[in-house]
Structures are given as structure tokens and as C-alpha cells.
Amino acid sequence: MKNKILNIKNLSKSYGAFKVTDEIAIDLNFNEIHALIGPNGAGKSTLIKQIVGSVKHDIGSIILDQEDITDLTDIERAKIGISRTFQVSSIIPKFTALENIILSLLNKSNNTFQLFKSLKENRELHSKAKKILIDIDLDSKTDEIASELSHGDRRKLEVGLALAMEPKVFLFDEPMAGLDENGTKMMIDLFKKIKVNSPILLIEHDMEAVFALADRVSVIVYGKIVATGTVKEIKSNDLVRDVYLGYEI
């Protein structure tokens, strides 16, 4: 139990008779990347939304770092250490890449309600933000307006926003979608580096990336976890091969 940073028990959500998530039990250990895979519509993104608190679950509990956060709001959960990326890039479109990262740094640095201090003169925030832009390989696009960035760069910026929060756990929803080969490699290296401080629950359709990164993999189908194990175990699981992976892997 002490090894678990995030522990989700019996989490369920229904819309009428349709069960989006059905008694989900999943955990995340320290220094771990736990991948969540499954076909489209399986309930992966809804599970992320329930963990961050933007979708209310019907039953179940969520424990973060031995604290029950089940009844906290989405903002409270973000404040105590849950950081996410969105399936469809969600950035501040008219801000520059640098400004997007600075926004994400505000809460942790207790700067949000500084009413009359110039943001430009806050060198600490700027240098922290620039360091993150280097980490996500966007340092050459510091002053570019976010909406004008390429799709791949927006995905990187999403991850940068999550990094800036210095959370306890990361929930990444398809962070590599639309990235080129170099971008994917950069992300894989980055995730391996950051998981040491903040473990990652990763939703990803790029199976090569998942198998290169994940310490454990869970497979979700129709809102239910059907298998959990190491990459090797999942690859050889007949049920998983039947419902999702196929037999060519």
C-alpha cells in the first residue's frame, strides 16, 4: 500500500443504463509508468476525467498519496498534485508558448493573486518556464502564439503545462498522438526521466511507445479492466489479443 501513490477502487460511472466505467480498480506505484490501453470508446478518457474530478463518478474512491480525494473538486485535485493533458490539445490559444507555461506555474508559486506586480519582471517564473520549454524541445518557439504552433508542438506544450505543475502524478491522455518520430522519441526519453519524481498513468494508442515505456499495462474494454500486467504478460494474454491487440504483435 505504501508503494502506491494513486489507488483507485471500484470506480463506476453510468449514463442511464450505459456503464462508461464499471468498477474500475487501478493503481499507480512510485517510479512507474502504468499504461491504460483499449479500443476507442472503452472509457479511458472518462476514467481520466473521473480521476481529475471533471466528471463525477457514481461510486468508488480515489486515494492520492494516502489521502482520500474522492470528494474534492477538480481544482482542489489539481492543486494537491494531479496534473493532466487533454486528448484534444487544450492550450491558451492567444498566449505564447512561454506564457502558457508561466500560467501553469502560477498556482505552485502562489502568484495567482498578485494584482499589481509586473509579470515581465518576475525572472524566476520566466527562467523556470524557459527550462521547461527546453525539456519539451520547444525552446526555439518561446514567443510563438500557441494557436499558430503545429499539432505536434501543441501536444508538446500540453505536456509542458503538466510538467510545470510539478505534480504528484501525471495523467497523460494520448500525448504522442500526431507526433513525428523525433517527437515521439523525445517524449519517451522525457517520460522515462520524469516518472522518477512523478509517476505516469498513460493512455496511448501508439503501441510501440507503450511497450517501450510502460512498467505495467492495463487493458480496458467496455468500461472494465480486463487484464493488468507487465508488457510481456499483456502481449501474451489471449483475451487482450482477442479484444484489442490482435495476433500480429
Next chain:
Amino acid sequence: MISEQFFNKWIWFLLLITPICGLIFDEPYYITLATKVIILGIAGIGLNLALGYCGLISFGHAAFFGIGGYVTAIMSYHAINNEILFSWPFDIFGSSDMLIIWPLAILISAFLSLIIGLLSLRTSGVYFIMITLAFAQMLYFFSISWPNYGGEDGLSIYMRNSLPMLNTMNPLTFYLICLSWLSTSIYVSYKLINSPFGMAFQAIKQNEERVKSVGIETFKVKLLIFVISGAITGLAGSLYTDLNRFVSPSVLDWQTSGEIMVFVILGGIARLYGPLIGAAFFIILEQTLGAYTENWQFWLGLILILEILYARTGIMGLFDKKKKYEK
């Protein structure tokens, strides 16, 4: 093409040269007209913080403008008649001192915006528009049915409120007082929009869900900017009552909310000087076209339609090469 910064300097030049021209040509009316532009500009600057920078489409800023106006008139009315304003828990008298009236008008407008904000900011979009409108209309009908302070006929204060060592009845003096409040409002807005707090409320306008996800308490941010916005608009209402030496329920009417919104849209949403330019344009139209036809607002409507179709950045946006807020 001149830049926005250069145009801003021209605005200050015009603000300084206008009273001088009024004095040279012995036309105090133009000084009074320019004072009106400044006061309405301050009201617009207040609304611009909420609407322009934070995306809160308030259709109830007349409530703050009107309450600022009524606080001023009521304080002055009690001071002139030497009547007690409140007798509980102790006797409180009115005052005709602007140094007392201004903070009071700002505080009461801020308090009212806090109450309205607490209730209305739980909604968004069209519901927010309707609930802010409803609050302002409630106050409007209350003022009509409040005979103690003139009811439908309004309340005259005969003499402008006073400021130590200054003759506020002098148009130039009052113009300069309002000008100093304008520069304060612009300075406060500038500092706010360039602060970390400013970054938060400008981000909320663009993507509130994302701002929440990085742990920023969006409700508190919106509430605070709404209160500051209401307080600035309340100050403008106080100055407006002193300018006219009269207040009536019309300052609380939805039409006033609409006019303040027109200043912001005409001048340029989320432009520091936009509401001032919008107010100036509005008054110039009123004075020039109004001399020919009672229905001058038809032409204002036409201009607004053309602006929304072809120049959404407003007048100030014409000078911005980047057109940051075009979409």
C-alpha cells in the same frame, strides 16, 4: 499607418489640449462635453476589465454606475438638507466632501458587485447575461419606487460636491479631477492586465477548462475582477452625478448597460484605451448627428453592424498590426 502606442500618446495630447481650446475659444461647454467623455470612458474601462479581458459579458453594469451615482446624490442631499442619513447604531450624516463620497461610492459599488458576482458567476453565457441584467433592472425599478430620493423624477443636488481648496463648479477644475481619475483607472487596468492575476483572468476568457486544470481557482479570479470592474464603474457613476448635479433611475436602466458595452465594443474589446475612444466616438455622434435627427442612434446601429462584420477589433484595433483579439 500609425501604431497603437503612438495613437495612445495622441489621445493624451488631445485630452490635454481640449480644455485649453475650450478656454481660448471661451466655450466651457466643450470642456463639459470632454468631461462627460472621460467619465463614460472610465465606466467603459471598468466594464472592459470584466468583458474585454475576462470574457464576462455583463449586461448589468448600469447597477454599479447607478449605485455610484445614487450614493453621491444621497450623501450630498443629506448634507445640503442637514438631515441624518442613518440613526442606528449611531447618527450618520451626509457629506458633500468628494474625499468621503468617492471611497464610499467605490466601496458600495464593490460590495454590490461582490453580491451580484457571487450569485451570477455560477452561471455562464446567456444565463450570465440575463442574471446581471435582472439585477440591474431590479435596482432600476427599486429606484423608481423610492419616493424619498425623487422616485421617477430623480434627485437634484444643486451644488457639485466639494474638494478642499478647489472650486469644483469650475468646468476646468472638474475636468482635471476627472482626468486624474481617468489616468488612475488606466494605470490600475494596465497594472492588472500585466500582472500574474491579469494573466489568469485573460486565460479564463480563452480556455477556462484549461485554467482550472492547472489548479487556478477560476471562480475567485472571476469574482475579484468583477468586483474591481464594478468598483471602477461605480466611481464613474459618482463623477457622472457630480457632473450633472442630478441623478435619476435612467442611470440604472438596461440602456445604460448597453451604452457602456457599446463604448467597449466601438473602441475595441480588451484595448486599454478602447472604451475611452468608444465613449468619445459615441458622444461625437450624439452631438453631430443628433443635431440633424432625433434618430441618430439608427446610424450608430449601422456603424456597430459594420464594425462587427468588418472590424471586430474596434477603432483601436485599426492601429494594431498584430490584431491580437480579432477572433
